[in-house]
Amino acid sequence: MKYRRMLQSHNYVRILSTVAFLMVATVISMIFLLVFIKAGNNLNLSFFLEKPSGFPIGSEGGVFPAIVGSLAFTLIASVSASILALIVALYLEFYCSNERFGEAIRVTIGVIAGIPSIILGLFGYSFLVVYLGFGISLLSGGLVLGLMIFPYIEIKFERIFRDVNEMYKISTYALGVNTGYYIVHIILPVAWRNMVSTISLASSLAMGATAPILLTGAVFYAKAPKSIFSPAMALPLHLYNLVGENISIENAFATAGVLLILLVALNLITWSFSYSGEGR
């Protein structure tokens, strides 16, 4: 009787899992189908390689400067957020002996995660653009995006470090080795694959964000940026302008298609990189 009940509950879980998977797969498929059908023939190679043109601008041509801008914003965001997250997560997990101080840092990170992205953008405008004089630039926009994804990366990094077998730590200490050596030779080699996956997911989030770069780095039209102090186009803002200004719905969907292709490519590259060689 008990066995039959267990079997039944196991079957319920299996059915629920299948339903959940089908729902997620359906939603994702619908998004992709809608975008690529609506984009139609506009989404072609020249759309990737040409700059926006026509009048109003964007009604013809492609999105090349926006692709470069989006990748550059994402790169700056990922690098800055990952470095900061790595330092904070290592400190909290291995060096912070004051529990209250550690908790205060964690609460602060939680608060940052909850700040609306437009407010982060406003902060970036006041502090980076005006006060530090970075101007409307890739650097300002990238750093604000970095601030937006930092809590996500930091919290995941901490969890990844915590998941490494605790016995490794005490075993290395028993050999007279210090925490820094343990981190470099055990923690990072064990954890790097999961860390790369985390950064990749956070980068996807950054690439699709509009509000943080609206006031800090992205502009309506610019050539491909030449330095980190140049303003740049970004795919999400370009898409917003094409729809908001009623410039070209087809090009808006084509831009969305480019953004989706970049996100999928980013995830596939990271996935193959993370799971190559020794596997999981």
Add this chain to the structure above:
Amino acid sequence: MVIDIRNLTTYYDSQKVLDDISFKIRKNRITSVIGPSGCGKTTLLMTLSGLVNKVPHFSMQGEIEYRKKTFTKDNLGELIGRTGFVFQQPLAFPLSIEKNMIFATKYAGIEKSERERIAVEKLKEVNLWEEVKDNLKMKASRLSGGQQQRLCIARALTMYPDVLLLDEPCSALDVKNTAIIEKMLVELKKDYTIIVVTHNLSQAKRISDEIVFVNEGKIVESGTCAGIFNDPVEQETKDYLSGNFG
């Protein structure tokens, strides 16, 4: 005598774990610490290694004399790395066999050729060299449980400790590997002083020269292996050895 423990009392927060323990560990002997679960055996071993210093809320009274230096709560951390410590679970680092073996010596700044020489020497001491010499670049996690435990012992020996502390080293191993480890420990005692924590009385009887019986944080009785097993003085010891508790 290698280690002299005098009036050792330890606490986690306010909970007393070891209660006024005093005994001596003699050189080139295998001393087994026996006792029921939770009696403080592992805490004793961790204290002798200094590793308790890394445990939050730990405090101690009393002193430990090791190599003619006295360690108290103020300098217990200096003991870390001076003794070799082997844990219950065979836990090779997630590195190659070679990198496991040079892990500590590389940290200590020992030259590459010397590191390699030490690694080979210690793998031979634990009778593992012949089994792994052609696969030193292989992930250590691919070794069997028994081989991993011998690797852990060899790794602990690379820093040339004169005392080897083992916390239930065979509890996760099968009979065959247990026999291999026991034989190896008996061979190693000519070069090292060995302290083994075990709840396996048969094992303690097979390998030990000295026995320390601990219960509820206190030493109930200590003496030679034959003396404790054949002619225990305390009723508590007799009850434990006859399986009445523990």
